[in-house]
Amino acid sequence: MKHYDVTVKGAVATSISTDGKYLYIGGYDNSPATVYYPDDAQYRLIKVDPGDLSILKTYTANPSIEKDWVNSININPINGEIWLAVSMGQYDGKIVVLNQDLKVIGEQTIYTFAFPQIAFDESGYAYITGRSPHTYEGGLAKLSPDLKIVKTNSMVKGSKILYNNGYLYIAVEYYVNNYQRHVLVMATKNLDVLETLVLSSGINADAYLSLLGKMDSIGDNIVVSGYDYVSAAQTYNWITYSVKTSPPTRTAPEPSKTQTTQTTITWALTPTIQVPDIHTGTIIIVGITATAIAIIAVILVAILLLKQKRK
């Protein structure tokens, strides 16, 4: 089943979420563009019937002359409110809260938080991270359910954020040991960093995280995907990490029996990352890069060819 919306030209969908009753799809359209502001776009949210995919309501707004878009949609688990993380161009962010009728309940601009992402805790507090790829500004912010900024931490400029079992996990990029690397930061609900783990320490390539798309958890594992760029081969590779979390008090790792490859890495910090408090624990990382898969495929093909030649 598909629904094709031809009523809007130049529209791009970027994010989808559900409150269990309806689908909410966000993105942008470039209808405000003029010859003076050719990049102007407004953000756009539609409420869709999950049965026939018909559009029940549409909300659009154009807060800046830049391209404004819905970067992420999250439903507040406490009350079902729809929280939009809107990027106003590539420099600033805005949180917009709507009810199920797509009426705006409140808004909060968070400067420098471009490409924002949202995570909720069990009390309905929201944790926002965002960053500008151009100014290298951004940070981490805690917002109350009524959209007041409770606290900020400008040290952690995340690409993705997740709340799981009492802690925040933020996926960031740091420059460590000659490369841009995937890093996972664990923080308290008070935005204090507990642990910082370099995920791509075994990869000699620059590693990046898309500023669109979420990270998630399954059981005790935090899962996050990104990509790296091998300049010698001029290729991009997908890479996925599954990080087993352990509370700071627990030190014994629980090796996973279901994974084919695993590396045990101690939570540790490189000197270039400044974190106020370091706990030692152990986690398991499982990562399979597309390069590894490609190498295995080439070997398999070579074996098959050899076998055919022998026949």
Ligand SMILES: [Ca+2]
């Ligand atoms: Ca705009």
